[in-house]
């Protein structure tokens with residue numbers, strides 16, 4: 001059993017079932033999630049409590065390497081998991097504080113054409129503890145507090161639904177990291193059934209959809225998930241999500257020159273987003289070896305932004321941080337593993 005993936009009430013039950021006082025659970029939970037430590041032998045747990053947990057796991061994740069941008073304060077981090085798999089994270093510094101991009105799987109099976117994380121398919125899901133470890137290791141190593149979290153590293157968060165929800169609830173726990181739900185964003189390629197599940201849980205987190213194309217033919221070519229959950233199914237799930245949660249949804253839209261930056265796309269986007277409280281975040285394409293389409297220049301990006309705004313959309317263009325180190329999701333892990 002992975003002790004650092006358990007909720008406090010599950011830990012209480014664990015100790016109670018083994019004849020220990022339930023308050024030992026509070027001690028252990030605080031040690032793991034507030035103090036962010038794993039050397040349980042040095043905690044204030046009694047000998048008996050230590051004996052009870054000695055055969056259980058407290059899963060560790062180590063920082064393998066940190067890459068510092070020379071252009072800004074962005075850092076790209078490679079984490080090594082207990083089984084030697086590598087995952088990536090990004091730490092960005094904004095005026096309001098630090099924001100960290102979290103990986104939820106090793107690899108990904110979604111097959112998006114522009115993404116390096118999926119080139120070797122899905123290796124395995126991460127546990128909630130392995131997601132929390134990415135946060136705690138960075139905070140402990142750099143002696144910082146991170147306030148915003150985006151589940152947008154390698155992996156599709158909604159393809160690892162239960163562990164991701166567990167991670168989010170543990171991160172939010174007042175006796176642990178105490179992160180506001182409002183500061184957590186799930187970014188998904190659009191698994192409509194899981195979006196409905198997420199709406200039903202109704203956590204006040206942020207939801208971002210990697211949209212990138214505006215009609216089924218082009219989106220299916222770019223993102224195979226669209227073959228199963230086409231834009232109509234995705235739209236239905238988002239309407240349901242909007243009505244149930246009243247949250248604004250962000251559409252992430254990577255601009256690819258001459259492929260999704262025309263007036264036709266603006267029209268299609270308008271009809272797709274009708275009735276959905278949304279915001280569009282434009283992302284200038286970050287080319288990777290396997291995907292050599294051209295990236296639009298600033299003038300072309302602004303032109304597309306203006307066309308959207310004329311249709312009444314609220315639009316931002318993502319600031320490019322760590323341009324010299326980040327490349328796109330999954331590239332760093334692949335380059336280290338290949339070399």
Ligand code: SF4
Pocket residue numbers: 107108109110111112115116117118153154155156188189210329
């Ligand atoms: S963009 Fe996200 S969902 Fe798509 S393949 Fe990459 S990690 Fe998976």
